[in-house]
Amino acid sequence: MRTLLTRAVRALAVIALLGMLTMALPLLLTGDPAVAVLGVEATPEQLAAFTAALNLDASPPERFAHWLGGAVRGDLGTSLVTGAPVTAEIGERLPVTLELLLCGQLLALAITVPVAMRSAWRPGGVVDRISTVLAYLLLSTPAFVLGLALILVLAVGLAVLPATGWAAPDDPVEHLRHLVLPVLTMGLTEAAVLVRVLRADLIATLRTPYILAARSRGLSPWRLLWTRALRPSSFSTVTLVGLGLGLAFGGSVLVETIFAVPGMGRLAASAIEARDFPVIEAVVLLSGVTVVLVGTLVDLVYGVIDPRARHAAAH
């Protein structure tokens, strides 16, 4: 209970610090941020109105407090570019990115677990060598190259999938068809890392006396791997999946740009380009909160994986 409380306090402190840093962003621009956004031809009245609207005269902590006050009422400001409420902009794009991220990580895990198990069971065997070569090939291929290669093969060559774009879930078939390429790109890139990590951890686990003992009691390889070796080997993998989920707001910029997916990554990129401060602030804080939440979630998962971690946390 106390650990839960300290954890919550720590998380809030991180978010507050991030908030103040974010609110300092406009002040870091050289010169008057109002001039930087509106241009040198803006009238003094326009500049003053802009400064007042964004509360630019206040210090970062004051701005953050002001922003937080709005946020709890569901008001994140209005976009300087579109004039629409920031909540509406994000509400439209967040589900897209979440769907992409979750599907990508699930695909990565679905590839990783069986491949890592098969590789670790016979290190240096045929499966292990093939998966090693493929993993390094993927690791050394930037996501945008992989994405373009997938487009070339599946969209241009075989012409079975749309190259880019997005379709709302109202049309499930089109929706899924548009989902495949970006999810493949994300999942394969992530799986390349996860396979290496999980394979190494599984090999170490398979050499422990308790696995030898379980083998001597006649457990089949399949049961041995799934019920005895996977859990104690999954710490690094869980950490990486958590990091992937938390940080992928930034990471999905590339994939969303290649496949013209209207998600958070694209929103962030275009907001930064246009110096659309209310949108930037909201996106940065939202991704910060996500990272903190996922981090807490990962800590909880550790406890599920290993009873010793649960005890260590309780005392």
Place this chain on the structure above:
Amino acid sequence: MSAPLLELDGLSLRFDGPAGSLHVLESVSLAVAEGESVGLVGESGSGKSVLARAVLGVHPGPAAPSLTGRILLEGRDVTDGSSRRRAVSMVFQDPSASLNPVVRIGRQVLEAVPPAERGSRARQRAAATELLRAVGLPDPGRRLRSYPAELSGGQRQRVGIAAALAAQPRLLLADEPTTALDVTVQQRVLDLIGELRRERGMALLLITHDLGLLAGRTDRIAVMYAGRVVEDGPTERVLAEPRHPYTRALLAVTPRLSPRRRPPLPQIPGGLPDLREPRTGCPFAPRCERALPECATRPPLLRAGAGHTVSCWAAEGVPV
């Protein structure tokens, strides 16, 4: 006489690796009869744990050793790794390392029972509770849901013994089952293994580096040195009239609890030979007080009494 439960017939075992080969066992012959208890003694590196794992049919790591000679279990040749049919199970050395930290005790104890034979959840719980009760774990019903980290070292080894009993083996291997435990707990765990063996009519192969542990606990003692059995005989005879110079040296370094005489413990000078080469003569010759020129060639196996054999040029006896 019927065939022994376990028979090792000229068993040699070699690990081949990129850095060369390790000749761990060299032509080991050893038999354990139904219900018999045998102590296997030797210092670290003599090959006794490897021997136990060969009998069990598992080896740590992906590299399988190459075996020559035969391992016969219940008269069946299992050298090629064929199933032991649960005839044999093992109590491992370090209970903290040989129990899975993330699997509840109740599930681990029943590991050796194939899923098809386990029956309902209630029956499984009853079977696991019964096993834990048999090894004297307090409050066995509640312990089923515990994890190994919640038990003491001695309790963990009791769980390890329970897991070995689950297969209802006819031969129990115990590989230094008390080395990792407190001295006060050691005796109790060994007593428990002895009681369970008698109750269930199991045979026991008790592996230890401590000759002193075996008095009164085993029917026979086999002494290993550098991958060979150098002496094998009834416990009392081996302890009272050791024929091999290595056995004598081992007895001399075994601490006694008698208050009369407590001289500084002697040591056996030297160390084990290099296992990367096959041994040509007697492997103990370089450390032996009674070494003879003949020791450069393989010593003969001599009968030194009823059921007592020794492999030494300097020992007296009739060639087998």
